[in-house]
Amino acid sequence: SQTIHQWPATLVQPVGSPLSLECTVEGTSNPNLYWYRQAAGRGLQLLFYSVGIGQISSEVPQNLSASRPQDRQFILSSKKLLLSDSGFYLCAWSSGGSGGASETQYFGPGTRLLVL
Amino acid sequence: AQSVTQPDIHITVSEGASLELRCNYSYGATPYLFWYVQSPGQGLQLLLKYFSGDTLVQGIKGFEAEFKRSQSSFNLRKPSVHWSDAAEYFCAVGGYNKLIFGAGTRLAVHP
Numbered sequence: 194s195q196t197i198h199q200w201p202a203t204l205v206q207p208v209g210s211p212l213s214l215e216c217t218v219e220g221t222s223n224p225n226l227y228w229y230r231q232a233a234g235r236g237l238q239l240l241f242y243s244v245g246i247g248q249i250s251s252e253v254p255q256n257l258s259a260s261r262p263q264d265r266q267f268i269l270s271s272k273k274l275l276l277s278d279s280g281f282y283l284c285a286w287s288s289g290g291s292g293g294a295s296e297t298q299y300f301g302p303g304t305r306l307l308v309l
Numbered sequence: 310a311q312s313v314t315q316p317d318i319h320i321t322v323s324e325g326a327s328l329e330l331r332c333n334y335s336y337g338a339t340p341y342l343f344w345y346v347q348s349p350g351q352g353l354q355l356l357l358k359y360f361s362g363d364t365l366v367q368g369i370k371g372f373e374a375e376f377k378r379s380q381s382s383f384n385l386r387k388p389s390v391h392w393s394d395a396a397e398y399f400c401a402v403g404g405y406n407k408l409i410f411g412a413g414t415r416l417a418v419h420p
Contacts, residue, residue, distance in 0.1 A: 237353075302351060
């Protein structure tokens with residue numbers, strides 16, 4: 194069966210520091226991968242998605258970047274964190290392929306980031 | 310443009326009461342619709358999905374949803390709510406390489 198991991202689970206970082214959040218998927222190959230952010234009391238905002246190694250699409254221009262160095266690894270990064278980067282970051286995967294609207298996404302447990 | 314509206318931000322029900330969470334979507338083609346649930350501090354768990362066929366869809370944890378094309382709705386229902394159902398519920402419509410989520414409905418359950 195497929196599983197998705199995210200780490201760390203919780204992170205407290207000072208403003209201006211770098212960020213690296215990691216997401217890995219097991220039990221599937223060539224998945225589509227997604228990064229979402231959920232600010233306190235708000236819905237989910239899609240940040241990035243990837244349909245393959247090295248292929249990243251950005252949904253919201255901002256202080257963050259994403260990379261996919263391996264098929265089942267997705268990394269969210271920042272060179273300098275802002276206070277507004279605080280939130281709950283969720284990684285998700287879907288079976289990939291056609292990129293059709295019918296693909297179910299499966300979510301990881303999330304990383305809670307607090308920028309002080 | 311594709312969008313999902315969940316009109317109710319918060320809903321409170323008594324344990325054992327019935328529940329209906331509303332979801333309206335805007336999508337140009339045949340929609341693929343999803344309901345997810347999120348417990349505090351957790352990721353999202355898929356409750357059910359509609360792709361085609363029977364418009365009444367059964368999901369996990371006793372939930373069901375009905376697709377009504379004429380009303381552009383996909384409301385989630387449960388006949389008898391349990392205290393463990395307290396969580397946030399998200400409706401979503403499938404787009405190309407993405408899901409478009411509603412803002413969520415937070416459900417509180419009174420004993």
